[in-house]
Amino acid sequence: MNILLVTDTFPPLRTSGAEHMYSLTEELTHLGHQVTVIVPSPHLASQLETQKYAMGERFYTLIKVRTLKTKDTNYLARTVAEVVNPLLIAHRLRKNDVFMKAKVDGVVWYSPTIFWGPLIAFIKKQFGCPSYLVLRDFFPDWAAHLGLLSPRGLPFWFFKKMELYQYRQADTIGIQSPNNLQYFERHYPQVKSRLEVLWNWGFTDAHRQAQDTNQPSTPQANPQFALAASPLAGRTVFVYAGNMGVAQGMDSVDALLEHFAADPKVGFLLVGRGSEVGKIEEKIRTKAWSHVLLLDEVAPDEMGGILSQCHIGLIFLDARHQTHNIPGKLISYLKAGLPVLAYVNAGNDLETLMPDAGIGRVCSGASTMSHHGLFEAAHAVLQDSLDPKIKEQVIAFGTNLFSVAKAAEQITHQFAAKQ
Secondary structure (H helix, E strand, O other): OEEEEEOOOOOOOOOHHHHHHHHHHHHHHHOOOEEEEEEEOOOOOOOEEEEEEEEOOEEEEEEEEOOOOOOOOOHHHHHHHHHHHHHHHHHHHHOOHHHHOOOOOEEEEEEOOOOOHHHHHHHHHHHOOOEEEEEOOOOOHHHHHOOOOOOOOHHHHHHHHHHHHHHHOOOEEEEOOHHHHHHHHHHOHHHHHHEEEOOOOOEOOHHHHOOOEOOOOOOOOOOOOOHHHOOOOOOEEEEEEOOOOHHHOHHHHHHHHHHOOOOOOEEEEEEOOOOOHHHHHHHHHHHOOOOEEEEOOOOHHHHHHHHOOOOEEEEEOOOOOOOOOOOOHHHHHHHOOOOEEEEEOOOOOHHHHHHHHOOEEEEEHHHOOOOHHHHHHHHHHHHHOOOOOHHHHHHHHHHHHOEHHHHHHHHHHHHHHOO
16 A cells, blocks of 8 residues: 655654654554655755655655744644644645655545544545544543633633544544543543544564664764763663653652662652643752652653663553543563553553553542652552563553554554445
């Protein structure tokens, strides 16, 4: 098949979404499909740039399109750019003869963002192909749940219009977990017939991991980082890798750091960016904490080396969430063989998934506002990490559930059924 992937995050960006879309590109290419990836690029000199990247004996095509800037800008400018960019991409693709004469058997796109609808509508009309939406969160719903948007306000109304228009362009919508599927069926009954569970992915066949893949270059942020040479040397280290913002409930992270402040055997490595990083930096400085180390975000291909030096992975979600996100960082931890400590909203799939699989400890923020349950779970997972079989158990679980091969098979099956 000739498959088109549309995403706003792809290497050299360092997000979990970029890693997800790259590994899907890799898998589809190895399966023999002709893959073309479209990605916005605000700093591109020309309007459009096409380049081929080798993957073993095959290759995929990357089309970068110059767009407005959406990162590191204010909310108004970002919203305007998010609305305009899909239209701008469609306009610039329409002027490219090679693209317009291509054959497309299916288009896959990744959300967030919620604004891809006009671009997908253009692609479907041009090529008459089926479409698959990989849906990883429910914005603006979660923003309303966390009090960031008023459900009666004009911005929320506008975002809902954009969200629903995007859903209407999807022949299939892949929801990331069973509980999220139930939420979606209740709140969006008009697209109920198009839904299926599509788990996150990240595990590939071992022989593929060893193959040389030529992806867009990623600058190395901390290539020489060594935990043994850091202030955390000799400690059992909890690691948090990813965004540190309001949605993650960083107050609970702060409570955990405070709880272990006097324990010389436990340390914390926090890797990433976000709106709450400044508060964490200030706390480390004012408290003179020696058990917490904060690093800037690193490249996906470097993260594995950092995680391999740690002992326990951390997942935090604000207790006010009513949707049930399973963060992509979970897969990164599982690939490294780390048991996981998760502090999530009530009803999250991880509440049953993790204990049943024996891959860590989880507690619900809604059921333990004093954080007592979090502290108990933290001490329990510290004991779990001593089990010599835990790494093998964790990796086996991840390989079985979060396989990129399964995700690629689901997507291509839907395309084949709709030809």
